[in-house]
Amino acid sequence: MTYINNTLFIGKVVIHLPRLDSTNKYAIDIISKNKPSEGTVISTDNQQEGRGQIGSVWESQAYKNITLSVILYPKFLSVREQFALNRISSIAVFRLIKSYLPKKEVKIKWPNDIYVGHRKIAGILIQNALHGQGIQSSVIGLGINVNQKRFYSNAPNPTSLQLESGEEFNIKQLSAELCEYLEEAYLKLKQQQYAELDQFYQYHLYQRNVSCKFVTKGNEIFEGKIKGVDATGRLCVKKAGELVYFSFKEVSFV
Ligand code: BTN
Numbered sequence: 015m016t017y018i019n020n021t022l023f024i025g026k027v028v029i030h031l032p033r034l035d036s037t038n039k040y041a042i043d044i045i046s047k048n049k050p051s052e053g054t055v056i057s058t059d060n061q062q063e064g065r066g067q068i069g070s071v072w073e074s075q076a077y078k079n080i081t082l083s084v085i086l087y088p089k090f091l092s093v094r095e096q097f098a099l100n101r102i103s104s105i106a107v108f109r110l111i112k113s114y115l116p117k118k119e120v121k122i123k124w125p126n127d128i129y130v131g132h133r134k135i136a137g138i139l140i141q142n143a144l145h146g147q148g149i150q151s152s153v154i155g156l157g158i159n160v161n162q163k164r165f166y167s168n169a170p171n172p173t174s175l176q177l178e179s180g181e182e183f184n185i186k187q188l189s190a191e192l193c194e195y196l197e198e199a200y201l202k203l204k205q206q207q208y209a210e211l212d213q214f215y216q217y218h219l220y221q222r223n224v225s226c227k228f229v230t231k232g233n234e235i236f237e238g239k240i241k242g243v244d245a246t247g248r249l250c251v252k253k254a255g256e257l258v259y260f261s262f263k264e265v266s267f268v
Pocket residue numbers: 035036037038039063064065066067068070072080081082083127136137138139154155156157158
């Protein structure tokens with residue numbers, strides 16, 4: 015299968031399976047077996063053991079949502095630069111959602127969730143295979159809530175395109191558009207257009223410059239304002255007049 019869109023490589027090969035445990039797991043398996051071409055997409059109508067961040071589970075009702083993984087070989091990136099993949103994936107998903115919800119407040123919640131208002135509409139799980147100082151392969155797992163209206167897991171504040179707009183969407187068409195946005199951002203990254211990508215990501219960051227309560231891994235609760243995200247992906251928070259930096263998992267919103 016292939017998507018009908020204007021990309022050069024992302025979504026030119028689509029392995030679509032009616033049912034799958036996890037598209038990320040399947041993608042990782044086939045990379046090790048037969049090195050699929052760059053841009054190959056694994057998608058399913060019914061993902062039964064969707065993987066989320068920090069070992070969580072990703073809920074997705076059959077036939078209702080986008081659950082797909084894109085295989086990339088970003089050999090031009092070093093391990094230290096791997097956050098760039100979170101940045102471009104967030105930008106791609108953000109742009110897709112925003113194109114259908116132009117009047118809503120759509121934001122990128124660090125490191126790579128997409129929110130509408132204070133509700134999560136999409137999650138991203140990136141699994142990289144490293145080789146020395148480089149990235150050998152990357153699986154970009156994208157879960158976007160599209161037509162699902164009820165959520166049963168303990169996912170915090172989920173929402174979907176249908177809940178936000180009252181409309182029903184064509185999953186395949188949206189997936190094809192998502193590939194276009196992802197390819198555009200990936201090619202910008204490859205062409206080293208870092209400033210543009212970084213500015214876009216920072217500008218749309220959830221709760222930037224808003225006073226918020228955070229909790230650290232060590233259970234310290236403090237108030238601060240998000241100022242941005244540095245090149246390595248650390249969240250920069252102004253706390254009591256001082257800038258402090260947190261890696262993923264070191265801090266979360268209360
Ligand atoms: C998160 O916890 O926010 C990340 C969720 C990522 C879910 C997607 S759905 C497609 C891909 N396959 C998986 O098993 N997970 C990702």
